[in-house]
Amino acid sequence: MERRSFLRGAVIGTSAAAFGGTLMRGAAYAAPAQPGSGPYGALGAADANGIQLPSGFTSRVIARSGQTVSGTSYTWHNAPDGGACFADGTGWIYVSNSEISSTGGASAVKFNSSGTVTSAYRILSNTNRNCAGGATPWNTWLSCEEVDTGYVYETDPWGVNAAVRRAAMGRFNHEAAAADPVRQVIYLTEDKSDGCFYRFIPSSWGNLSAGTLQVLKGGTGTSGSFTWANVPDPDGSPTPTRDQVSGAKLFNGGEGCHYANDTVWFTTKGDNRVWQINLANSTYELAYDDSLVVGGGAPLTGVDNVTGSSSGDLFIAEDGGNMEICIITPDDVVAPFLRINGQSSSEICGPAFSPNGSRLYFSSQRGTTGSSSGGITYEVTGPFRA
Template structure:
């Protein structure tokens, strides 16, 4: 057996180290604020890509007027982080406040979780799950909202992630051994009171990120070599539906382009690829409000021109190839011509641009859907101060004003904002939880509250917070922002 894939030079995340430790220890526009890893939900005419194999046309219609792309970020004028963290262990700019809304093993409380010992009682019938990761928000009819949260619990299939040479054994076993991960919810009234909590998916493994759909369901991604995407109804307790057409691989996140009826998907593997899924006309008919997500074409990205390194200095042309054996594990069906993206993380569609992160090289990428080009908009290795504060790139969220919010897995536990003009600002920093990572960014429908997780955070027993089994924060934005 070769040695486990352990990161070198801190290029891989502490999540990978935790996976290794787990198994070696013996464990076998309000709409634009909603989703955690999704994207723009605006409606527009929907051109249908051609049927059959091969690439789609060199250019897709650009359906966004050029004048709408001139954006000033919502967070352009925030100040520096305060020197001293608040009572919840979070540094924020002046005017911001935080609240803890869920902690592993405790029933959520209507007014949020106390900074002291757990309170008796609570709402819902489920203690909060361990290792909360990707998240999203959907609105309620009464003006409230629901925060959705994955649980990234390893299982048999995860062994094939840490030890890829064993994936051929562990992936089949995974299909017969129910996982311990789940997807949970926090239900909020319009004033922010938590009124319920329930499970919308269980029996899965290593659910990482995902995305809210324009039709207000949640897509939860399993991150292991035999992983699937599951569609869940966030409005009631229940069980999600598997979507094998979206591929079998170590899924990280999903973004949806409703204009062209396409989904974009990242793969979190050292030799991962970047995918898109094109709905069959019968699966997402023109004019239909949603896709069935049961029939479509899975394709793999190829970067042309001067390739990946050329994208550091300017846009490079791209094209797409139909995946080989799309219903089989993709790590066993690599196309040599397809481009390797080392550790795909968050992905987001916004106004004709698909943003995604790769942790292996600490880069943020941007695909121009109309021009069919790709370029790097942030590269840690070449960043120059003061725009070099971002490392350990992970979950993404793009606001309706063009701010790209990047959560750190590694680095110093920050959420960093990449402004539309390319400058960087820290939005928050979690202190005293260095074995954790930040994830699950999502906003309430009115944009006044932002949710995020510390997936390995918890109580320290002294009224504060430290490393643990996971917690969820609420960031309350100032009124003038």
């Protein structure tokens, strides 16, 4: 087989953080990523926050569930989950979902140019198990409900405009969303053991109030070609959306989703895989599969949220495993980037880079207590490669 080809793409506009990486893989199928030495070297000893990092990187705690965010009067939400960063003048905003039943929603933390927290506030309230989501090119946050009849809510990271329910994007067990400005669509994952992979085509790009929901159709294998088919009833009642289209390809527990340069990646937790959808030639393949790791233990297990860096690296958070964020490089090497110690009953959520790529935000959903009230949101700063 030919190896995949990789290109760096230009970061467009102020929404660089929304799209993260610039990784692009070519049409040829190749073996999924294998363990190797990561670009940042080995993990060091745990720091004061219990986080092992490569040399040159440091961590700090940004917020704790049930406690006031330092420098503000705002109490951080329980069970922090998916997140994203947005440019705000010379500073930025990190938004974070709350995966709590009935009262979930999302919050935001605002930083100035030096990284000091200046405010924190609620941007979505009284929604249900807001798990992951995704940023849009027009600087809104799509917060997704992880319940069988869940909605997508479009929210304002600045907290000025009221959140809006986007029913046209379908009612199903939503997980993550990723915007594709080239094709002017939003990709959506479904967290069910027989879930599907969707795209939403807005009637007008930048307005999610109306449009067409489609599902990916493909074979039963781990690589092949695909097509899209309209979902007849996006409301999902009485027939769930995943059961409405004959030949829809089923995925075992869709989780994180990330788009860059004609490629979209998403994770499936039921089989510990990272899928790669090659949009330019309508093919799919595996970017990673822990069962296909050669010669030893798989470094990445419990795949969950995913984001990308400007270098084209994918950063994938673990739900379980050994509480790591692992990196998959453009040359198909998978390696740990960081590890959280003493929090084995938690999961890592919401990885997202600041607009300039120098800071990585993420949360431990249940922290050291193993309870949703013990969530911790972190920042890691260091020499991320450009």
